[in-house]
Amino acid sequence: MPSYRHIPVMLNEAMAYLNCRPGKIYADCTLGGSGHARAILEKIMPDGFLIGMDQDMDAIHNAETVLNPYAANIRLFHGNFVQLPEVLSQLNIAGADGILLDLGLSLHQLESGRRGFSFKRDEPLDMRMNILSDIKAEDLINGCDAGELEKIFREYGEERWSRRIAQKIVSRREKEAIQSSAELARIVCEAVPKSVKYRIHPATRVFQGLRIAVNRELESIDTFMKIAVNLLNPGGRICVLSFHSLEDRIVKHHLKASEKGCVCPRNFPLCVCGGKKTLRVLTKKAQTPSDAEIAVNPMSRSAKLRAAEKIWN
Secondary structure, eight states: OOOOOOOOTTHHHHHHHHHOOOEEEEESOOOTTTTHHHHHHHHTTTTOOOEEESSSSHHHHHHHHTTTGGGEEEEESOGGGGGGGHHHTTTTTTOOEEEEEEOOOOHHHHHSSSOOOOOOSOBOOOSSSTTTTSHHHHHHHHSSSSHHHHHHHIITTTTTHHHHHHHHHHHHTTTOOOBBBBHHHHHHHSSSTTTOOSSSSSHHHOOOOOOHHEEEEEHHHHHHHHHHGGGGEEEEEEEEEEEEEEHHHHHHHHHHHHOOOOOTTTTSOOOOOOOOOOESSOOOBBBOOOOOHHOOGGGGGOOEOOOOOOOOO
16 A cells, blocks of 8 residues: 555644543544544553544554554544444443544545545546445446436535536436546536636536545534534543535534533523533634645645533533
């Protein structure tokens, strides 16, 4: 396997919000290149413990090498972050003192994974973060009808020309199956009006929407955020790095709801729902990378960080 290239995004900010302390338990549920995980381990030694998870097996193999100096203080698991409750149960751990989610793609996945995440390369149209998953991008592109494709591009990619693109794909695949990322990118470019001036590559939003659909990303984030507070010890913190508005909206909604607790209408004189405040939001507004970080790592430019702390009840 090629070396796993990835630069951790907003590393200092994430470490500050996680409040990593020696002897505590932390879960990095999206290991990627293990940059965040290594920084956590440096702060929780000598007797802290890190749970490392990733649904990309390449990331697990990389972590086994990169984090080997801390082998006695870590356990690695191949799986999606929604499986953290099962992992904690397996380890007989009641809760974590900090949980980190970095929802972005890694440089490795874009450049070396050969799974068609990038429209800049001619690769198999796969897009699975977990290669054991059943559905590939190729299956959706060649199996969904025009309405289903339009919905994927519009709702997950927020693509303005989703209908035209979907119709072009259906028309093209009648001749032969669409199998590569470069081929799909060409079709998208042909479908959008030539007069439209794009700030980004015309295929960017289509590829985003397709990747989200293949990996069921928004469903996973929504599921996890519903249970996240139950996975934290009192005073424990959750830190989430998202990279597009759909992800950030879900994270923001759940954090605000957990901080509010009560869901009764505002005109009710007394609370009758029994909802309790469980989190204190630490980021009233999403934190973003500095100009200096963006200059060094352009992939960080769309990152938004939100964090919260479980209150003591």
